[in-house]
Amino acid sequence: MAEPDPRGPSGSRPAQPPAVQHLVVRYAKRGKMRFASQLDVARVFERGVRRAGLPIAYSAGYTPHPKISYTGGVPTGVASEAEYLSLALTSRQAATQVGQRLSAALPDGIDVIDVTEADPKGGPLWGGPEGSPRGSGGEGSPPGSGGPGGSPPRTSTASTWRVELPGVEPSAAARAVAGFLTLGEALVERRTDKGVRSLDARAAVVEMDVLAQRVVVTGLEDCAILRMVVLHTVPAVRPEDVLTALRQRYDLVPSAPPVTTRLAQGPLALLTQRSAS
Amino acid sequence: MPAESVYPALEPLLPRVRKPVQYVGGEVGSVTKDWDSAEVRWALCYPDAYEVGLPNQGVQILYEVLNERPGVLAERTYAVFPDLEALMREHQVPQFTVDTHRPVCAFDALGVSFATEMAYTNLLTVLDLAGIPLISAERTVAHPLVIAGGHAAFNPEPVAEFLDAVVLGDGEQAVLTITDLIRDWKRAGQPGGRDGLLLRLATIAYVPRFYDVSYHPDGRISNVTPNRQGVPSTVSKHTVMDLDAWPYPRAPIVPVAETVHERYSVEIFRGCTRGCRFCQAGMITRPVRERSITTIGEMVAGGLAASGFDEVGLLSLSSADHSEINEIAVDLADCYEGTNVGLSLPSTRVDAFNVTLANELSRNGRRSGLTFAPEGGSERMRRVINKMVTEEDLIRTVSTAYSSGWRQVKLYFMCGLPTETDDDVLAIAALARRVIAAGREASGRRDIRCTVSIGAFVPKPHTPFQWAAQCAPEVVDARLRALGGALRADRAYGKSIGFRYHDGQPGIIEGLLSRGDRRVSRVILAAWRDGARFDGWSEHFSYERWTRCAESALANDPVDVEWYTTRERDYAEVLPWDHLDAGLDRDWLWQDWQDSIAPGGAAEVEDCRWTPCYECGVCSAMGTEIQVGPTGERLDGRRLLPVVGRR
Numbered sequence: 001m002a003e004p005d006p007r008g009p010s011g012s013r014p015a016q017p018p019a020v021q022h023l024v025v026r027y028a029k030r031g032k033m034r035f036a037s038q039l040d041v042a043r044v045f046e047r048g049v050r051r052a053g054l055p056i057a058y059s060a061g062y063t064p065h066p067k068i069s070y071t072g073g074v075p076t077g078v079a080s081e082a083e084y085l086s087l088a089l090t091s092r093q094a095a096t097q098v099g100q101r102l103s104a105a106l107p108d109g110i111d112v113i114d115v116t117e118a119d120p121k122g123g124p125l126w127g128g129p130e131g132s133p134r135g136s137g138g139e140g141s142p143p144g145s146g147g148p149g150g151s152p153p154r155t156s157t158a159s160t161w162r163v164e165l166p167g168v169e170p171s172a173a174a175r176a177v178a179g180f181l182t183l184g185e186a187l188v189e190r191r192t193d194k195g196v197r198s199l200d201a202r203a204a205v206v207e208m209d210v211l212a213q214r215v216v217v218t219g220l221e222d223c224a225i226l227r228m229v230v231l232h233t234v235p236a237v238r239p240e241d242v243l244t245a246l247r248q249r250y251d252l253v254p255s256a257p258p259v260t261t262r263l264a265q266g267p268l269a270l271l272t273q274r275s276a277s
Numbered sequence: 278m279p280a281e282s283v284y285p286a287l288e289p290l291l292p293r294v295r296k297p298v299q300y301v302g303g304e305v306g307s308v309t310k311d312w313d314s315a316e317v318r319w320a321l322c323y324p325d326a327y328e329v330g331l332p333n334q335g336v337q338i339l340y341e342v343l344n345e346r347p348g349v350l351a352e353r354t355y356a357v358f359p360d361l362e363a364l365m366r367e368h369q370v371p372q373f374t375v376d377t378h379r380p381v382c383a384f385d386a387l388g389v390s391f392a393t394e395m396a397y398t399n400l401l402t403v404l405d406l407a408g409i410p411l412i413s414a415e416r417t418v419a420h421p422l423v424i425a426g427g428h429a430a431f432n433p434e435p436v437a438e439f440l441d442a443v444v445l446g447d448g449e450q451a452v453l454t455i456t457d458l459i460r461d462w463k464r465a466g467q468p469g470g471r472d473g474l475l476l477r478l479a480t481i482a483y484v485p486r487f488y489d490v491s492y493h494p495d496g497r498i499s500n501v502t503p504n505r506q507g508v509p510s511t512v513s514k515h516t517v518m519d520l521d522a523w524p525y526p527r528a529p530i531v532p533v534a535e536t537v538h539e540r541y542s543v544e545i546f547r548g549c550t551r552g553c554r555f556c557q558a559g560m561i562t563r564p565v566r567e568r569s570i571t572t573i574g575e576m577v578a579g580g581l582a583a584s585g586f587d588e589v590g591l592l593s594l595s596s597a598d599h600s601e602i603n604e605i606a607v608d609l610a611d612c613y614e615g616t617n618v619g620l621s622l623p624s625t626r627v628d629a630f631n632v633t634l635a636n637e638l639s640r641n642g643r644r645s646g647l648t649f650a651p652e653g654g655s656e657r658m659r660r661v662i663n664k665m666v667t668e669e670d671l672i673r674t675v676s677t678a679y680s681s682g683w684r685q686v687k688l689y690f691m692c693g694l695p696t697e698t699d700d701d702v703l704a705i706a707a708l709a710r711r712v713i714a715a716g717r718e719a720s721g722r723r724d725i726r727c728t729v730s731i732g733a734f735v736p737k738p739h740t741p742f743q744w745a746a747q748c749a750p751e752v753v754d755a756r757l758r759a760l761g762g763a764l765r766a767d768r769a770y771g772k773s774i775g776f777r778y779h780d781g782q783p784g785i786i787e788g789l790l791s792r793g794d795r796r797v798s799r800v801i802l803a804a805w806r807d808g809a810r811f812d813g814w815s816e817h818f819s820y821e822r823w824t825r826c827a828e829s830a831l832a833n834d835p836v837d838v839e840w841y842t843t844r845e846r847d848y849a850e851v852l853p854w855d856h857l858d859a860g861l862d863r864d865w866l867w868q869d870w871q872d873s874i875a876p877g878g879a880a881e882v883e884d885c886r887w888t889p890c891y892e893c894g895v896c897s898a899m900g901t902e903i904q905v906g907p908t909g910e911r912l913d914g915r916r917l918l919p920v921v922g923r924r
Contacts, residue, residue: 031303032284032301032302032303033298033301033303033533035291035297035298035300035301036298036533036534037298039535040298040533040534040535043533043535043539044533046585046587047305047531047584047585047586047587048585049585050581050585050586050587051305051582051583051584051585058617062642063642064617066617076297076298077291077292077297105305105585106305107303107304107305107531107533108303109303166289256289257289257292257293
């Protein structure tokens with residue numbers, strides 16, 4: 001057996017191979033996996049890339065971590081069709097192949113939707129208040145950020161949400177939404193780790209409507225479905241804050257916890273119906 | 278019993294509880310099989326929180342062994358935290374499995390793994406939420422068979438009323454034998470009803486209700502006797518004799534939630550014959566049976582590929598004792614060099630060789646902390662417990678560790694050992710000072726640290742200390758206070774020494790549950806009705822509740838908590854577990870107990886792997902033998918590697 005290295009822990013650390021490719025993965029958090037926290041999701045991907053046998057790059061240092069960076073994720077309990085992360089790889093891979101291998105290695109409900117090469121001029125969704133990468137990769141600048149000193153040219157500034165409200169009549173929801181949209185301000189309080197915080201829920205809402213269809217979700221109850229486009233602000237206004245305002249001002253109280261899904265995120269102009277039409 | 282998923286009813290509750298992801302299942306490695314085509318259906322329960330229960334090796338092994346069998350399915354269930362328990366009661370959601378969210382009551386058998394006695398109240402929560410009557414005698418053919426295993430089940434008497442059957446020892450083969458019995462009984466049209474099945478089981482498992490216990494007027498047990506024809510007077514443990522034939526878990530369950538062990542664990546051998554007198558695991562798992570280096574290598578490669586874990590733990594009761602540990606460490610370190618896979622040896626023998634192994638395994642990783650367990654503070658104390666480590670051994674070991682770049686050494690001790698005095702515990706402070714002094718000298722640095730971790734000793738069944746008086750919690754606490762004071766008062770070294778301790782009160786309740794008899798079941802029931810849950814968690818445990826409930830539940834008996842714990846037993850006393858056979862010769866255990874407390878100093882017992890058999894009784898009683906290498910094989914890195922790119 002080899003003699004213990006007298007230089008101790010740092011002496012024998014081999015250099016990690018450098019990253020040569022960055023891929024952006026759009027993934028969904030669906031079904032039962034909506035109850036995973038952002039930390040849970042990060043653990044799932046770290047193991048998933050290893051199971052998939054992807055040549056993931058690792059950070060340097062005593063405890064190397066796979067270089068995976070995440071945009072701000074949805075809260076625990078909220079589903080999403082539009083979460084993003086980026087992978088740093090040590091050898092070039094075809095994006096579609098990476099998507100297939102990763103899909104096969106992830107648990108159902110953490111589903112890969114799309115894998116694309118990171119835009120060298122700036123990723124589609126890196127940046128913005130909620131969109132700043134929180135990577136475990138230990139690198140200061142996100143993949144695809146616009147070069148030294150530059151900020152990401154395209155940012156994710158808003159998200160589209162779908163909220164199912166069990167036990168709520170669609171017509172009651174429509175009245176509440178109409179009232180809410182006329183407000184100049186809707187202050188609500190949210191309990192956070194740092195105490196109670198006051199937020200203007202109205203200011204962040206760009207669009208909100210009640211989806212036309214009447215969907216029966218649990219049993220024979222009514223279920224109103226809201227769609228809203230909410231700006232990424234600091235501090236962040238979440239759909240739950242908007243629901244708090246609807247509950248407090250218009251008595252809109254679901255019979256069971258609402259089921260919220262992020263449908264999309266991106267630059268505001270691409271999300272609003274006004275721009276779409 | 279309908280077997281539909283209860284998830285639609287559970288889902289609306291989950292946003293209202295802490296860490297909901299622990300209840301949803303769907304992990305990589307989990308298995309869901311077709312309900313209707315399975316003839317025998319098991320719900321496997323680890324009666325603690327998911328984060329503690331998921332990594333449990335016993336459950337993972339049985340889960341895989343059962344699910345590999347055609348016509349058999351196994352799902353998992355864990356104790357739910359009190360927040361969800363309250364909501365489940367309010368909304369009438371029954372105990373469910375995390376795999377398919379089927380109600381536990383719909384399964385044929387509920388297998389419960391008891392690693393610790395402190396989970397007994399959680400068993401009652403699981404049964405109650407499942408809609409299974411708490412008392413075995415009140416169940417019908419409509420209810421699952423409740424079968425316990427695990428180390429604590431070697432004295433199941435305190436929970437005997439709640440269990441239908443108890444399996445002693447290794448579960449891999451026993452669980453399949455039981456599965457066949459259940460299948461045959463079902464195919465035959467359930468002859469004899471529930472009792473008919475239990476009678477079939479009684480030859481391979483302990484069926485408590487087929488035994489009557491009678492007591493002397495002073496409270497001691499006078500007799501434990503079978504009350505049916507064909508029921509054996511003693512029940513023996515099961516021993517798996519070829520670990521290579523049972524290479525499980527192969528594809529471990531990879532949790533989404535954070536759990537207490539985030540790694541792929543391979544048991545490199547089972548059993549231990551070091552002969553530490555306090556150690557129940559070392560006594561009840563004899564003899565030593567090694568897994569071969571080749572199988573270990575294959576399991577590591579396969580387990581990493583299947584799970585995506587980046588850490589491997591080489592488990593056993595004393596991992597450095599594997600006959601080819603050197604080859605295992607070198608070859609695995611070679612195989613995984615440069616792959617960012619960490620290897621660890623969570624073994625705690627005080628031995629410089631252990632440090633060399635740890636160095637090898639951490640060749641390209643961080644060297645943060647190493648753990649050793651001298652257990653006793655003074656050399657005299659260590660002789661009493663047959664943990665033959667001299668102070669010089671320890672100093673040499675930690676010096677080697679600090680000079681190889683380890684910054685932190687953790688030392689584990691116990692307080693309240695038989696014959697212990699205040700001085701034996703205070704000796705830990707002097708030892709810790711020497712450790713720091715030696716470490717500073719060896720490393721040439723002042724930022725090295727040592728943490729002293731100490732808890733109360735609890736005498737366990739099937740050990741030489743099964744007759745010993747447990748130390749009173751006040752005495753334990755006073756000694757821990759004095760030790761803490763001595764460590765803190767040290768100006769030269771105090772800041773380099775951390776001190777962690779568990780106070781004496783939970784140990785007394787653990788002692789009650791460890792060496793209790795069937796009368797203790799009333800205490801458990803009373804405490805549970807009073808709200809006891811998660812008693813292994815300091816934030817949930819209430820000593821006041823347990824002592825109050827013990828007082829009322831035992832009010833009409835000549836026994837109390839002290840009688841069960843701080844009272845020394847004599848040779849002739851019938852112990853509650855005497856009819857349960859771990860293979861250990863009772864007279865050998867008694868002699869070892871006497872040897873440990875001999876006035877002239879304790880006598881040493883050597884390890885039968887390296888010295889002639891000293892006839893503890895296990896091999897002759899169980900028809901087993903020591904299985905150790907060396908095999909002379911080596912791991913071929915080219916065959917095991919690469920993990921990356923392996924599909």
